[in-house]
Amino acid sequence: MLRRVLPVVSAFALLTACSVTTSDAPPPGERVVTLVTHDSFAISPELLEEFKADTGITIKPLASGSAGELTNKLVLTKDAPIGDAVFGVDSTFASRALKEDVFAEYASPEARQGAQRYELDPPNRLHAVDVGDVCLNIDVAALRDIGEPKQLADLADPKYRDMLVVEDPATSSPGLAFLLNTIAVFGEQNWQNYWGQLKANGVKVVSGWEEAYTQDFSGSSGKGSRPIVVSYASSPSAEIGDDGTPRTKALPDTCYRQVEYAGVLNGAKNPDDAGKVVDFLLGEQVQADVPGQMYVYPSREGVTLPEAWTKAAPLPAGSRSLPAAEVDANRERWVQQWRTLVQG
Amino acid sequence: MAHVGAGLKRALSPRLAWSLAALLPLVFLGVFFAWPVVAIVALGVGEGGVLPVLARADTWDLVAFTLGQAAAATVLALVAGLPVAFLLARCRVRGTGLVRAAVMVPFVLPTVVVGLAFRALWPDGGVLPIVLANAFFNVAVVARTVGGLWAGVDRRAEDAARALGASRVRAFTSVVLPSLAPAIGSAASVVFLFCATSFGAVLVLGGARYRTVETEIYLRTVELFDLPGAAALSLVQFVAVIAVLVIGGAARRRRERALSLRVEPARRPTGGEWGVVAAAWLVVAALLTPVVGLVARSLATDDGWSFAGYAALAGTGERGTLAVSGLDAAVNSLRTATDATLVALVVGITSAVVLVGLRRHGTWFAETLDTALMLPLGVSAVTVGFGYLITMDALPGDFRTSPLLVPLAQALVVTPLVVRIVLPVLRAVDERLRQAAATLGASPWRVWREVDLPLAARSLLAAAGFGFVVALGEFGATSFLVRPDAPTLPVVIARLMSRPGELNSQMAYAACALLMVVTAVAVLVIERLRVPSGGEF
Numbered sequence: 001m002l003r004r005v006l007p008v009v010s011a012f013a014l015l016t017a018c019s020v021t022t023s024d025a026p027p028p029g030e031r032v033v034t035l036v037t038h039d040s041f042a043i044s045p046e047l048l049e050e051f052k053a054d055t056g057i058t059i060k061p062l063a064s065g066s067a068g069e070l071t072n073k074l075v076l077t078k079d080a081p082i083g084d085a086v087f088g089v090d091s092t093f094a095s096r097a098l099k100e101d102v103f104a105e106y107a108s109p110e111a112r113q114g115a116q117r118y119e120l121d122p123p124n125r126l127h128a129v130d131v132g133d134v135c136l137n138i139d140v141a142a143l144r145d146i147g148e149p150k151q152l153a154d155l156a157d158p159k160y161r162d163m164l165v166v167e168d169p170a171t172s173s174p175g176l177a178f179l180l181n182t183i184a185v186f187g188e189q190n191w192q193n194y195w196g197q198l199k200a201n202g203v204k205v206v207s208g209w210e211e212a213y214t215q216d217f218s219g220s221s222g223k224g225s226r227p228i229v230v231s232y233a234s235s236p237s238a239e240i241g242d243d244g245t246p247r248t249k250a251l252p253d254t255c256y257r258q259v260e261y262a263g264v265l266n267g268a269k270n271p272d273d274a275g276k277v278v279d280f281l282l283g284e285q286v287q288a289d290v291p292g293q294m295y296v297y298p299s300r301e302g303v304t305l306p307e308a309w310t311k312a313a314p315l316p317a318g319s320r321s322l323p324a325a326e327v328d329a330n331r332e333r334w335v336q337q338w339r340t341l342v343q344g
Numbered sequence: 345m346a347h348v349g350a351g352l353k354r355a356l357s358p359r360l361a362w363s364l365a366a367l368l369p370l371v372f373l374g375v376f377f378a379w380p381v382v383a384i385v386a387l388g389v390g391e392g393g394v395l396p397v398l399a400r401a402d403t404w405d406l407v408a409f410t411l412g413q414a415a416a417a418t419v420l421a422l423v424a425g426l427p428v429a430f431l432l433a434r435c436r437v438r439g440t441g442l443v444r445a446a447v448m449v450p451f452v453l454p455t456v457v458v459g460l461a462f463r464a465l466w467p468d469g470g471v472l473p474i475v476l477a478n479a480f481f482n483v484a485v486v487a488r489t490v491g492g493l494w495a496g497v498d499r500r501a502e503d504a505a506r507a508l509g510a511s512r513v514r515a516f517t518s519v520v521l522p523s524l525a526p527a528i529g530s531a532a533s534v535v536f537l538f539c540a541t542s543f544g545a546v547l548v549l550g551g552a553r554y555r556t557v558e559t560e561i562y563l564r565t566v567e568l569f570d571l572p573g574a575a576a577l578s579l580v581q582f583v584a585v586i587a588v589l590v591i592g593g594a595a596r597r598r599r600e601r602a603l604s605l606r607v608e609p610a611r612r613p614t615g616g617e618w619g620v621v622a623a624a625w626l627v628v629a630a631l632l633t634p635v636v637g638l639v640a641r642s643l644a645t646d647d648g649w650s651f652a653g654y655a656a657l658a659g660t661g662e663r664g665t666l667a668v669s670g671l672d673a674a675v676n677s678l679r680t681a682t683d684a685t686l687v688a689l690v691v692g693i694t695s696a697v698v699l700v701g702l703r704r705h706g707t708w709f710a711e712t713l714d715t716a717l718m719l720p721l722g723v724s725a726v727t728v729g730f731g732y733l734i735t736m737d738a739l740p741g742d743f744r745t746s747p748l749l750v751p752l753a754q755a756l757v758v759t760p761l762v763v764r765i766v767l768p769v770l771r772a773v774d775e776r777l778r779q780a781a782a783t784l785g786a787s788p789w790r791v792w793r794e795v796d797l798p799l800a801a802r803s804l805l806a807a808a809g810f811g812f813v814v815a816l817g818e819f820g821a822t823s824f825l826v827r828p829d830a831p832t833l834p835v836v837i838a839r840l841m842s843r844p845g846e847l848n849s850q851m852a853y854a855a856c857a858l859l860m861v862v863t864a865v866a867v868l869v870i871e872r873l874r875v876p877s878g879g880e881f
Contacts, residue, residue, distance in 0.1 A: 034745070039839065041828075062745065063828040069566045073733055080737045082744055096569070170563055171547060207547045208456075210841045214849055215460055216467075221646065221846035225467075231844070238845035242647075295844070332568055343553055 031057045031270065033277045036081075038070045038088030038260075039063045042293040043286060051280050057273050059280075066173055067260070068093055074265070075100045084268035085277045087129060091259045091321065092176060094120055095328035103263040106275045110282035114301035118259045120324055126261035129281050132296035133233035133319050134177035135255040136164075137248050139219030142227035149228070152185050152254055155198060162202035165216040165226040170335050171207045173258075178230045179338055180327060181256035184320040192341055205342060219248035234295040236312040246312035257319035260296065362701045366713060369695040369759075372687075375739075376752050377720050380731025381578075387734065388575025397576035407580060410556040413471065413546075414539035417478035421535050422528065424479065424627045425486025431624035432487055433494035435617070436610040443628055445864040448810070450631050451484040452817025452863045453638075454834045455544025456841060457856050461634040462549055469549040477545040482535040483631060485761075488810050489531035490524055492803040493768050497523050498604040512616050523603050526771065529596035530764040536588060537721035541581075543820060557581050561724045578727050585722030589715045603772040605799050635860065642853035645846060653850030657858060661848055666836055668829065670855050674862060677832040680822075681815035683751035684758055688811050691755065692762025693804070697792070699763070700770045717763050720756040725820030728753065732825065747830065753821040758811040765807040769800045809870035813863050833859045 035041075041061055052058050062083050064070045071093040074086060078100060089097055097103065103125035108115075111127050118128035136155075138148055146159050155164055167175030183191045204226060206212045214222040217229040219239060233250045240246050262281045264274040280286060287298035291306055297315045305314075388394070397403055431437070432444055450458070458477055466473040497520070505515040521528075541558045550559070557577050564574040613621050642653045657670030666673070695717055702710035720728070732753075736743040743749060773796055781791045797804075819834040826835050833855055840852035 037828075040842075061828050063826075065566065065824070068569075072566060072569045073730075075569070076730065077733050077737075082733070082737075082742075168551065170567060206551055210456065211460060211463060211548060213844060214841065215463060220844065221849050235844045238843075238848075332570070335568070 031055075031273055032060050033057055033085055033270070033273050034060045034062050034083035035277055036062045036064050036070065036074065036083035036086045036088075036265070038067050039065055040294055041088060044289050044293060047285055047289055050285075055273075055276055057276060059277055068173070071097050074102045078102050078266065081265045081267045083265060084270060084274040085262065085264050087260070087262040087281060089126065089261050089263070090173075091118075091120075091257075091261075091324050092173070092180070092327055092331070094126060094261060095324045098125065099328075102266060104266045104268065104271055106264045106271070106278060108275065108279050108282055110279050110300075113282070115282055115299045118261075118299060120261070126263045127278055127282055128259045128299040129262045129287075130290050130294065130296040130299055131257055131259050131315075133250075133255040133257050133316050134174045134181070134230060135233045135250040135252070135316060135319075137213075137217070137219065137229050137231040137235050137250050139217065139227035140247060140249050142218050148249070149251065150253055152182060152194070155203075155228070156194070156201055158201065160201065160228065162204075163226055164198065164201075164228045165204045165206060165212045165224070166198075166230045167209055167212050168205055168207050169338055172209055172212075174209050174230050174232065176331075176335070177256045177258055179334060180322055181254070181320060183334060184256065184322050192337065195338065195341055199342060232295060233316050234291065234297070234309065234313045237295075237306070237308040240308055240312055244311075248312075250313060250316070252314075252316040253318060255316040255319040257321045259299070259321075362698055363709070365694060366698045366702070366709070369691050369698070369713070369717060372691050372755075372759075373716055373720075377723075377728065377756055380735045381723060381727055382731075383735045384571075384727055384731035385575045385578050388571035388573075388578075391572045393572035394576040394579070397573050398580070403577070403580065406555060406557050406560055406577075407584065409554065410540055410558070411584065413474055413478065413554075413556070414536050416475045417482070417539040418532055418536045420475060420479035421482040421486050421539075422532060424630075425483045425531070426490065426528075427620045427624035428483065428487040428627055429491040429494055430617075430620050433491040434608075434610055435613050435621055437613065437621060440610075441868060443624070445867040446628055446632060447484050447487050448813050448867050449635055449860045449863055450480050451482075452813055452834075452859055453481075453635075453856060454817070454819055454837050454859075455481075455542065456548060456838055457638065457852070458634065459545045459548025460841075461637055462545070464637070466549070469551045469553070471554060473549045474546055474554060477549060478539040478542050480631065480634070481542070481545075482538055483627065484810075485535050485538070486528075486531045488806055489534070489765050489768075490527045492765050492806045493527035493772065494524060495608060495610075495802060496603075496605040496769060496772070496799060497608070498606050499608055501604070523772075526596050526768040529592055530768055533589065533592040533596075533718065534721065534761060534764050536592075537585065537718065540585070540588075541722060541724060543725070557584075558724050562726045565726050565730055574727070578724065581722065581724065582719075585719065586715065588722070589718050593711060593714060604774065605769070605772055638853055638856050638860075642850055642857050645850065650850075652847060653852075653854035654857075656847055656851040657854055661840060661843070661851055666831070666839060668831065668836075670833075670836060670851065670858065673831050673833050673836040673855070674858055676830050677816055677834075677859070678862070680751050680754065680832060681812050683748075684754035684815035684818075685808060685812045687751060687755035688758035688762050688815075689804075689808055692759045692807065692811075693766060695759070696763050696766040696770055697796075699767060714763075718760045721760050725824060728756070729821060729824035745827065747827060749825045750822055750827075750832075751815075753825055754815040754818045757818055757821065758814050761814060762807040762811050765810065766800060766803050769803040770796055773799050805870055809867055812866055812870075816859065816863060816866070833862075 041063060048059055064073050067088055067090040071089050074097055098121055105123045105125055107124045108127050111124065115128040118131065120126050149155055149160060154160065166178055169176040169179040182194055186194045204216060206216060212229050213220055213231050216224040216226045218224050218227045233255055236246045236248045236250055239248045262278050264271055264278060268274045282300065287300040287303045290296055290298045291309055428447055432440060458480065462473045462477045463469060502515050502519045505519045543558050543562060546554065546556050546559050557580060561574050561577045564570040643649045645652065660666040660669050699710050699714055732744060732749065777795050778791050781795050786794060817834060822832055823835050823838065826832060837852050837855045840848045840855065
């Protein structure tokens, strides 16, 4: 019996040896700032190393879901925060967090370099780190013959029948941005009317960006059947062919701007160090790193974009957005109306 | 000292001893499940607005759709899983080991990936692909749970029925099926709970049209921050799950009885049995079709076939999409799954032994504990995860960010599976064997070691392997709790899928293939460890 059980026992002993319980704890006395972020947060590791060498502060990122999920988690834990600083609360959800007093007041000296353009509230609790535009993307080759749409209104034209795929605003953040865009363009009176036209013209609604872009869109590697998709202004920079020309294009007059903010959390263990992390995010190096790492545009002025971006994904000039407070007050109702209209 | 020991021994009546042993699973469930769930639901209820949600007709449409699709998927998984269970448990045919590994593969695939694979076949989504996808994931549960018992059921009763002139079908329905009923009931309740709370596949395939209680709880908690609405739906889900468990438990109990368990050697199929084997192979082929599709996608590029996605696994994706390399993530997956399996085995086997022991003393407590152990399968991962946020900071060292939280949360999902696989076998052990051993002077521990353990050894290993694989593929709780510097493979796949660029997408599919290979290897290794059969009795 023993001979038979022994291999089993030793196998488990072996497996236990590679358990996670052996993992790291920071040495005592080390200055650690936990940076709560959304899932898309990314930064070049060498910048984090450099920051640690300069300031002695280790940044420990804590990914916490989508922008909405992140905001909800912060509100839920405001009495016992899960970190010291935050990055990734966006303009759609910022007012909820501001109202709940999640952030401490902090005026970053770096905010004067461009972030101030997106300021939300006078005590400066949130600082803009980047801006990302949600725009219609098209498959250039597929639309060569019939011509590309210019405005959102063009999508109701029968010649674009069955060509558009969008994301559900209830489950997807670009989907929500697109819905807000239609409200910004057509107004509280007419947006439902416009969606009725889209529906009649064969719009396809899917639950997330992954399906819309990688499966239904004809311009991505998935080679789907629809040449028009709701994605980001930066997406074409990832679709440059071997000959150097972009296969897809973001339509500059169909964009909705989302701004992503950073701030110090109320109840941070060391607010001073947390403030330095916010400065770091707004500083020149991280700002130059932002496009390549997170597919968004820096909030700072005068930062050079990567070459692929200047070619395929310049920052749209005329993007729209709704005031944060208005979005916060109406989001749920709009999404509910949209669900009734489009699912019904 | 000896005197005190003897006194203590007398004081510990068997019932008290069992109840003390029951503390382990109870404390585990209480701290890592009941406390967070009650806290978050209470928070929502406290804000009011629960009753209006319950009064709305569309809430009940959600419930009806949720239960309906889960029931359909459960039936489908049973129909497809039983021939496979037969093949694995009874047949000595070439390649059975590979079938055992292949059947497990779908179970670990990230739901979003399977959702996309099914959507490629049904571009407009709908109810049919949702049901098929849910069944696809769960054939393994049926094959494993039922196969675990089937392998030990004495063939002689069946052979006797055949010798007395019963047809194969008649022998199956009147002799084999009743003895398998407890395992079938176990499998059905697990599969039903998995299907009723499946999230990713419903989201991808249901689009904006088909919603379940689970997806709605997710939406309200995560996107809308409507905690009262989420609490109302969580309560509905809770009541429905308990109802299902109570009904399932009652049905199971009626059919449970001691069986003559032997370590049955597999034999070559004869006559009509080949038909069942062929059906099992068909099921495996059907399961592997989307799998092959995924592998093909990992190799396809604009300029023909390429291993670029696999090569990229050594790195962090196009322009550093990931915090760690794909291979590091695979190592993280193995580590967390190991921890989760160990925790689940300790808690699950203790529970199963306690449940068998308590049953002999006939207490209502056994039924309650059994139901409570299953609840984590039926409660939304989002509810548990948000509950952790508001409770776990009370544990030493702000447990909310502890690396231990992920394996513990995974163990919550794995434990019920361990119980469901091991319990039917332990319960089927003939009490007379134990009594005989005890009469011959064996201590209770010795009885367990010499009687129960050898008979249950196969199912224990099956449970360990299955639990390990489930933990490898677990995404809901993991994605919620994982630390970004230590992501698991499913988390890495989800992240790669959410980025543009052909290389990221290829790498995501290559990571799926890696996950499948790791799974298959884990199953094959456990196969090797299986206690050699025969010769014991």
